[in-house]
Amino acid sequence: MRGIVVSSELERLHLPRDCAACGSPATTRLLVSRRFRSGPLVSVPCCGDCWLRGRRWSRKFTNLAVAGLVASVVAGAVGFFVELRFLAVIAIASGAAALAAGTLLYLFSRLAAGGPGQAWPPVQIVSSSQASVVLFCVAEKWGNDLAALSGGKTLQDVGRFRRLSAVGIAACALLGLLVALVSWREAHALVRVDNASKVPLMIWIDGRRYQVIAPNADGAPPPELWIRAGRHELGYSEADEPTPRSRLVVGVPTTQSLYNPGRTACYWRLETVYAKSWFPAKAGTDIALERSEFYRLPEVDDWFRQSPASVQVSSTSPGEKRVALIRNKDCTTLVGFGCRESVLDELTACQKQATAEARFQECFETAAAACGLTRKDGSK
Numbered sequence: 001m002r003g004i005v006v007s008s009e010l011e012r013l014h015l016p017r018d019c020a021a022c023g024s025p026a027t028t029r030l031l032v033s034r035r036f037r038s039g040p041l042v043s044v045p046c047c048g049d050c051w052l053r054g055r056r057w058s059r060k061f062t063n064l065a066v067a068g069l070v071a072s073v074v075a076g077a078v079g080f081f082v083e084l085r086f087l088a089v090i091a092i093a094s095g096a097a098a099l100a101a102g103t104l105l106y107l108f109s110r111l112a113a114g115g116p117g118q119a120w121p122p123v124q125i126v127s128s129s130q131a132s133v134v135l136f137c138v139a140e141k142w143g144n145d146l147a148a149l150s151g152g153k154t155l156q157d158v159g160r161f162r163r164l165s166a167v168g169i170a171a172c173a174l175l176g177l178l179v180a181l182v183s184w185r186e187a188h189a190l191v192r193v194d195n196a197s198k199v200p201l202m203i204w205i206d207g208r209r210y211q212v213i214a215p216n217a218d219g220a221p222p223p224e225l226w227i228r229a230g231r232h233e234l235g236y237s238e239a240d241e242p243t244p245r246s247r248l249v250v251g252v253p254t255t256q257s258l259y260n261p262g263r264t265a266c267y268w269r270l271e272t273v274y275a276k277s278w279f280p281a282k283a284g285t286d287i288a289l290e291r292s293e294f295y296r297l298p299e300v301d302d303w304f305r306q307s308p309a310s311v312q313v314s315s316t317s318p319g320e321k322r323v324a325l326i327r328n329k330d331c332t333t334l335v336g337f338g339c340r341e342s343v344l345d346e347l348t349a350c351q352k353q354a355t356a357e358a359r360f361q362e363c364f365e366t367a368a369a370a371c372g373l374t375r376k377d378g379s380k
């Protein structure tokens with residue numbers, strides 16, 4: 001970047017008479033002040049041509065920055081109020097990037113001189129105090145004249161001035177991006193969709209097709225959907241069906257939840273308690289969850305896998321508890337064989353009461369018999 005930085009006492013500040021941008025005779029004056037701060041107002045001589053050109057530049061880049069800002073706000077608002085997929089994050093990020101790019105272009109076009117008369121304004125106040133002022137002059141000759149007339153010093157180091165602006169802009173852009181992402185995250189919730197059926201299912205949200213979820217035969221960690229928290233009507237169908245097979249109105253919590261379209265699976269909630277060696281370990285509890293199509297499960301740490309055998313805890317903590325959610329295989333198998341809901345409800349109730357392995361087996365065999373299945377049909 002071309003230019004020169006001049007520092008002078010305010011009392012002795014004496015500006016050259018020529019245009020500060022191009023050096024030709026000045027016909028008008030341009031007021032410059034510190035951006036975003038109070039301080040002295042300096043009236044800089046300027047020719048008519050430069051004045052007009054400067055106004056055009058300023059207006060063009062102001063429009064660009066405003067357009068970027070509007071785009072960013074609109075993207076942010078859309079992200080907050082409308083049901084969106086993950087792509088929305090990218091849209092919002094683009095809005096913020098547009099804003100940042102517009103602002104950068106705006107400021108750097110002012111700072112990076114392409115020659116006399118192009119950078120605008122031709123004089124900028126870098127810093128000021130009660131007694132002195134530091135000016136950045138785009139035209140070096142004009143700046144040298146200013147220093148000579150005002151008894152001031154010239155400083156060649158203009159890099160710092162530019163760096164500070166760049167850091168400020170980058171910080172603003174990052175902040176904008178962060179705000180957009182955090183507001184999006186706050187407004188949306190993670191819903192896991194476990195499709196235990198044998199065919200791909202189309203998930204419907206509020207009467208609209210949303211996403212196809214592949215069958216999950218072996219209870220692998222299911223896909224996650226980001227859905228705006230609040231009341232929604234969830235539904236499912238096979239991929240090409242014109243309407244959902246079921247409609248379930250639920251309040252999607254801002255925390256975690258699980259949607260099991262068509263109640264094709266059952267689940268265990270497993271609690272694991274970790275203790276340090278000098279604290280006696282308590283046994284965790286395993287609970288067979290009552291069957292439902294939608295589960296609010298804010299506290300689950302491990303989805304569709306057992307909690308690890310050991311965890312790291314801080315030196316002050318006596319231990320830790322983790323909650324895992326896994327498929328209830330006995331029950332899910334019987335769902336696959338088309339068992340009645342009442343039998344499945346009895347099975348989960350029986351599993352909930354049971355403590356010994358033999359009792360779990362009894363629960364399963366009773367349910368299997370009630371569904372008219374012999375033992376070899378099912379699997380533990």
Ligand SMILES: [Zn+2]
Nearest residue numbers: 019022047050
């Ligand atoms: Zn001029």
